[in-house]
Amino acid sequence: MTAPLTLTERRVDRVQAKQPLGPDAQVDDKALVIVPGYFQQTDPFLALAEDWFSSPGFEWHPHRGIETVTMVLDGVLEHGDNLGHAGALEPGDVQWMTAGRGIIHRELAFRNEHAHILQLWVNLPAADKLVETRYQDLRHGAQPVHTEPGVKVQVVSGTTAGVTGPALNHHPVTGLVLTLDPGTTYAQLLPADHRAFAFVLDGRAWIGHRPVEKDQIAWSDPVAPGDGGSVLPLRTPDGDRSTRILLFAGRPLGEPVVAGGPFVMNSREQIEQAYRDFHSGRFGQVPRAARLQTR
Numbered sequence: 056m057t058a059p060l061t062l063t064e065r066r067v068d069r070v071q072a073k074q075p076l077g078p079d080a081q082v083d084d085k086a087l088v089i090v091p092g093y094f095q096q097t098d099p100f101l102a103l104a105e106d107w108f109s110s111p112g113f114e115w116h117p118h119r120g121i122e123t124v125t126m127v128l129d130g131v132l133e134h135g136d137n138l139g140h141a142g143a144l145e146p147g148d149v150q151w152m153t154a155g156r157g158i159i160h161r162e163l164a165f166r167n168e169h170a171h172i173l174q175l176w177v178n179l180p181a182a183d184k185l186v187e188t189r190y191q192d193l194r195h196g197a198q199p200v201h202t203e204p205g206v207k208v209q210v211v212s213g214t215t216a217g218v219t220g221p222a223l224n225h226h227p228v229t230g231l232v233l234t235l236d237p238g239t240t241y242a243q244l245l246p247a248d249h250r251a252f253a254f255v256l257d258g259r260a261w262i263g264h265r266p267v268e269k270d271q272i273a274w275s276d277p278v279a280p281g282d283g284g285s286v287l288p289l290r291t292p293d294g295d296r297s298t299r300i301l302l303f304a305g306r307p308l309g310e311p312v313v314a315g316g317p318f319v320m321n322s323r324e325q326i327e328q329a330y331r332d333f334h335s336g337r338f339g340q341v342p343r344a345a346r347l348q349t350r
Contacts, residue, residue, distance in 0.1 A: 063247055063285040067263035067273045069096075073105065082108040088173070088254055088272050091314060096274070098250065098307040099226060101176035101319060103272075108170055112163035115341045118154035119329045120184045120319045122177040124211075124230065125150040125162070126301070128256075130169035133347050136160035137339040140190045143347060147195030149211050149230075151222045155179070155186040157329070157338035165347060175303065181310050181321050183225045193221050205239035208232070213304075215244060228305040235260065237294045243287045243302065247280030251287060251304035258298030261290040277307065 076085040089103035101121065125132070127144045134150060135141040137159040144150055152160070164170040179186070193211055201208040201216040208215060212222035213229030220230060229249070235241060235258075245251055253262050254272045262273045278285050291298045312319065315326035332338060 062244070063278045063280060065245070065251070065263055065275045065278055065285050065287045067265040067267075068276045070265060070267055070271055070273050073270050073272065081111060081113055082106045086270075089175075089252070091176075094178075094312040097252075098309065098312070099178045099228075099305045100250075100252065100303065101178050101312070101314070103173065103175045103252075103254070105173050106171070109164045110167040112167075112170070113161055114163070115159055115161045116317055117157060117159050117333045117338050118152075118317045119157045119332075119338075120179055120325075121154050122179060122225070123150075123152045123154065124175040124177060125152070126173045126175075127170065128173060129171035131165035132170045132172055133163045133165040134160065135342065135344050136188075136190065137342050138188060138190065141344060141347065142192060144192065145195070147198075147209075149193040149195075149198070149222075151191040151193060151212070153179075153186065153189035153225065155183070155188045157332060158188045159338055159341055163346070173301070176319070177226070177228060177305065178308055178310075178312065178319060180226055180308055184320060184325075186225060189223070191222060197221055203241070205236035206241050207234045208243075209234075226305060226308070228303065231302045232256075233289070233300045233302055235289065235291045235298045235300070237291055237296065237298075239289075239291050241289045243289060245275075245285050245287055245304045246306065247285040248277045249304040249306050250277055251275045251302065253287070253289075254301040256299040256301055258296050259292065260298045260300065261288075262300075263287060 073086045073088040084107040086105045091102040132144040201218040209232040210220035211230035212220045267273045318329040
């Protein structure tokens with residue numbers, strides 16, 4: 056008779072509130088959920104920003120050395136890049152862009168109306184910093200779903216309960232959106248050597264037995280594995296409102312991180328080279344594409 060697998064129960068190591076920043080020259084309002092600069096504590100995740108914008112939004116700008124994961128919460132996001140990709144993303148859609156060796160793109164509110172987005176920066180391993188660029192539109196309707204009583208799990212990336220998300224990764228990352236009914240208990244399986252964060256989009260929950268409110272992020276660092284990995288316990292209070300949680304997990308890279316504006320590399324010399332490459336045209340030309348008129 057085979058012995059049952061043992062799971063290590065995860066704890067929440069810290070809970071943080073998002074930091075409101077207010078409007079600036081590009082956006083109507085902005086907040087930081089993951090504040091950049093504390094890379095040892097957030098590895099492999101670099102930053103998570105929440106933006107509300109109409110005009111001007113984010114005009115043409117470059118990236119290198121990272122992947123950006125953009126989720127539309129409300130409105131319509133118009134996007135384009137210098138590889139010829141262009142389109143519009145609606146609520147629930149996710150854009151997974153590998154900047155790799157270098158890309159130039161823009162993110163605008165369709166017809167300058169309204170866009171409300173979350174954008175996560177995921178670090179690339181040193182060996183993959185200069186990979187070919189890649190662009191993935193992961194439409195809401197194409198994201199597979201795992202369901203249990205009181206629980207719906209949209210799988211953007213990675214595999215959970217036998218369901219695999221559509222995102223292609225250079226570094227394994229689990230990306231989920233969980234919706235839990237009131238009074239629901241659920242255990243999310245995660246690789247033990249991954250660092251995880253859970254950002255409460257709506258409602259409130261106990262995550263790893265700690266209370267977490269809307270607009271707060273809970274971090275769970277890697278744990279010693281059981282035979283079957285690890286599990287993050289979730290529980291929602293009674294009431295009449297469901298709780299929605301953005302949950303991401305990835306194995307820390309443990310590599311040097313040097314950030315310079317839109318570029319994230321492993322050394323200052325590599326950052327300087329990125330700026331030289333961009334200004335010399337090695338990322339390609341800044342497009343002169345017209346704005347989208349229909350979607």
